[in-house]
Amino acid sequence: xxxxxxxxxxxxxxxxxxxxxxxxxxxxxxxxxxxxxxxxxxxxxxxxxxxxxxxxxxxxxxxxxxxxxxxxxxxxxxxxxxxxxxxxxxxxxxxxxxxxxxxxxxxxxxxxxxxxxxxxxxxxxxxxxxxxxxxxxxxxxxxxxxxxxxxxxxxxxxxxxxxxxxxxxxxxxxxxxxxxxxxxxxxxxxxxxxxxxxxxxxxxxxxxxxxxxxxxxxxxxxxxxxxxxxxxxxxxxxxxxxxxxxxxxxxxxxxxxxxxxxxxxxxxxxxxxxxxxxxxxxxxxxxxxxxxx
Amino acid sequence: xxxxxxxxxxxxxxxxxxxxxxxxxxxxxxxxxxxxxxxxxxxxxxxxxxxxxxxxxxxxxxxxxxxxxxxxxxxxxxxxxxxxxxxxxxxxxxxxxxxxxxxxxxxxxxxxxxxxxxxxxxxxxxxxxxxxxxxxxxxxxxxxxxxxxxxxxxxxxxxxxxxxxxxxxxxxxxxxxxxxxxxxxxxxxxxxxxxxxxxxxxxxxxxxxxxxxxxxxxxxxxxxxxxxxxxxxxxxxxxxxxxxxxxxxxxxxxxxxxxxxxxxxxxxxxxxxxxxxxxxxxxxxxxxxxxxxxxxxxxxxxxxxxxxxxxxxxxxxxxxxxxxxxxxxxxxxxxxxxxxxxxxxxxxxxxxxxxxxxxxxxxxxxxx
Amino acid sequence: xxxxxxxxxxxxxxxxxxxxxxxxxxxxxxxxxxxxxxxxxxxxxxxxxxxxxxxxxxxxxxxxxxxxxxxxxxxxxxxxxxxxxxxxxxxxxxxxxxxxxxxxxxxxxxxxxxxxxxxxxxxxxxxxxxxxxxxxxxxxxxxxxxxxxxxxxxxxxxxxxxxxxxxxxxxxxxx
Numbered sequence: 001x002x003x004x005x006x007x008x009x010x011x012x013x014x015x016x017x018x019x020x021x022x023x024x025x026x027x028x029x030x031x032x033x034x035x036x037x038x039x040x041x042x043x044x045x046x047x048x049x050x051x052x053x054x055x056x057x058x059x060x061x062x063x064x065x066x067x068x069x070x071x072x073x074x075x076x077x078x079x080x081x082x083x084x085x086x087x088x089x090x091x092x093x094x095x096x097x098x099x100x101x102x103x104x105x106x107x108x109x110x111x112x113x114x115x116x117x118x119x120x121x122x123x124x125x126x127x128x129x130x131x132x133x134x135x136x137x138x139x140x141x142x143x144x145x146x147x148x149x150x151x152x153x154x155x156x157x158x159x160x161x162x163x164x165x166x167x168x169x170x171x172x173x174x175x176x177x178x179x180x181x182x183x184x185x186x187x188x189x190x191x192x193x194x195x196x197x198x199x200x201x202x203x204x205x206x207x208x209x210x211x212x213x214x215x216x217x218x219x220x221x222x223x224x225x226x227x228x229x230x231x232x233x234x235x236x237x238x239x240x241x242x243x244x245x246x247x248x249x250x251x252x253x254x255x256x257x258x259x260x261x262x263x264x265x266x267x268x269x270x271x272x273x274x275x276x277x278x279x280x281x282x283x284x285x286x287x288x289x290x291x292x293x
Numbered sequence: 294x295x296x297x298x299x300x301x302x303x304x305x306x307x308x309x310x311x312x313x314x315x316x317x318x319x320x321x322x323x324x325x326x327x328x329x330x331x332x333x334x335x336x337x338x339x340x341x342x343x344x345x346x347x348x349x350x351x352x353x354x355x356x357x358x359x360x361x362x363x364x365x366x367x368x369x370x371x372x373x374x375x376x377x378x379x380x381x382x383x384x385x386x387x388x389x390x391x392x393x394x395x396x397x398x399x400x401x402x403x404x405x406x407x408x409x410x411x412x413x414x415x416x417x418x419x420x421x422x423x424x425x426x427x428x429x430x431x432x433x434x435x436x437x438x439x440x441x442x443x444x445x446x447x448x449x450x451x452x453x454x455x456x457x458x459x460x461x462x463x464x465x466x467x468x469x470x471x472x473x474x475x476x477x478x479x480x481x482x483x484x485x486x487x488x489x490x491x492x493x494x495x496x497x498x499x500x501x502x503x504x505x506x507x508x509x510x511x512x513x514x515x516x517x518x519x520x521x522x523x524x525x526x527x528x529x530x531x532x533x534x535x536x537x538x539x540x541x542x543x544x545x546x547x548x549x550x551x552x553x554x555x556x557x558x559x560x561x562x563x564x565x566x567x568x569x570x571x572x573x574x575x576x577x578x579x580x581x582x583x584x585x586x587x588x589x590x591x592x593x594x595x596x597x598x599x600x601x602x603x604x605x606x607x608x609x610x611x612x613x614x615x616x617x618x619x620x621x622x623x624x625x626x627x628x629x630x631x632x633x634x635x636x637x638x639x640x641x642x643x644x645x646x647x648x649x650x651x652x653x654x655x656x657x658x659x660x661x
Numbered sequence: 662x663x664x665x666x667x668x669x670x671x672x673x674x675x676x677x678x679x680x681x682x683x684x685x686x687x688x689x690x691x692x693x694x695x696x697x698x699x700x701x702x703x704x705x706x707x708x709x710x711x712x713x714x715x716x717x718x719x720x721x722x723x724x725x726x727x728x729x730x731x732x733x734x735x736x737x738x739x740x741x742x743x744x745x746x747x748x749x750x751x752x753x754x755x756x757x758x759x760x761x762x763x764x765x766x767x768x769x770x771x772x773x774x775x776x777x778x779x780x781x782x783x784x785x786x787x788x789x790x791x792x793x794x795x796x797x798x799x800x801x802x803x804x805x806x807x808x809x810x811x812x813x814x815x816x817x818x819x820x821x822x823x824x825x826x827x828x829x830x831x832x833x834x835x836x
Contacts, residue, residue: 018705043374043406053405064404066374068349101348102319133320133329134346146320146332146346205672210787261786297684297693462722466696467680469687558722565720638723 019211021175044095141270176218208261307438314365317356354382387422392445409634549578688809797827
């Protein structure tokens, strides 16, 4: 395991919640990207936790933009950089709402046009910045402020939507596995064209657990098989060893659900659908990896 | 029933009382409590409505238009960038004559991101054909949301209505609230041109230059007729529920030499400034403008006017300043204050009046 | 008009405390308004909320500049915030602490709200509930009547321990 660069681009003065795994992840992402980077940030928690003007906790260029527009902004920015000979990393860093719901049009367009950028969706499975309302990425059965009885629709599978754009590189990651995230960002930035990383980002106020358990919750997501770590490079799928192991011998899904207040009282039906979706997902991935689909 | 509530909760309570069939909404600070409360009402069964958690504000308004066209009473809420994101569909809702009611929690526009009160968001929609009203208390937010449905759905109007309340200053403040049982104050929803399978029609089809303008004139005719409908509705509300509203809320204006005009919570804060000025021997009054579209006839002749614009139209000036100048001929002292939630106190307002100069513009915090 | 400023951290219920005070004042037949100052309200960040109580309808919406009383729900905010800013001469300060500091020029009232909440195991997501016991303490100081304070709590919360901690704080409040 190589040591990570010591330089910090996210300083200890963000206004993030205690236990925020997004700001934790951002440190590793920027270590991988380095200073020749612009973060394009739409409305989301990151737009706020940079701090209040005139101060900022970020030691890298951050371009804040309207909610729906991150990927489109990146398209324009990347074009301008490249035509002037600059290889600056253009990285969209957006929440799940800004990716899967209001931002999906711009994302699809940027991917389809071959934009040279990296899009990272940090997914806390709700509209975190506005107080935890449901998003298309909220899992079935989860309580949010607009699904007080638990969400009745399944989590939108943004990864399959992105995969359908046949981009050179995409991956899933989890904030509890920062070395893996670092490696994936480094890999992505070495490849020209559109890249996408879907980062599971446990959220103490949103998921309703005590803030010191963030890493534990992230690891449980992977160990239960509910969140699969993988990369798809030029169409070739590689599932992370940790997830391979979890698919063979998953920790009981109960262990993940019971830590989180948002799943308290989840119906057996919703739980069943969660597990069924997970098993479908595993079958598809394994078949893809084996080349049988 | 007497209770306490925030502005947002009052709006949600009134919306429930109006019994919409479809609510399509998207969260944005500082409106979120409205949509959360409505989702809770639906989940617990106290509101029999379809709650559609759309993926953006553009879709929220599109869904409301579709629902209204299919014969359902609709309600939504937004703010600032959300309002702007549905701009195209605001024009569409008015042109399609769908009487959607929407609460807009006034909030400043980015960049930089700012979640505090400012009126530019609503005023930037002033040409869309929506009726617009501004409230200043929790009680008024409740009452006016109820009235909005009756006004919008009146056959003489059939235009959508936007109820504006100041972000945080009113949306998040707790005040007393008396709720009502609306009874038949809001008649059942009946859209004359609702989709009718037995009589199929093309809606919004390609309309050539020799006809299109007639539809626009129809809209303006309804907008003019709405003045009477508003007055009737407010009178009926007073008769049934005891609270009286008008185009403005006037305080000590009868013998005033100088009148402060403002919208929203600053219009209430101005009343405290008026009392301070009166104690100094200045015959001041305040006129809180409530209805912005249709813009009312204001009785300001022969007085000095200080306008507080919590907005700005770049390269032109304060929107209310110009509205007053062009409709009354009076030359106001134009104060630009409260942008992005800038703190404006009754002491500041009193000082604006003391330093007034007709025809001049004063940017609070910038101008010397 | 009586104006109170409440200092707390996000997630501790400081905003709800303001609402509860307004609700209790309302039961006392007064006019009252309550509102937060909304910053980037993240869990753990310092938060300020305001309450105004008056016999007349309240038309003021601007922030409270010169409170008559200051309430500090989390004493640690005093490290980074001047909780006394604008406090009227001799205005009382109510602090959630077992060890009240001396503050020159202002009477300090101390009550261990955290201890009271923990004694009843009234804890949510790792944080002891402070907004209901503080209402009992404020009733003891005469801000609102005891009956109205308990009524406001009972109307807002199902868990009866909230009334219990308010009663406990009322008793333990040292004048």
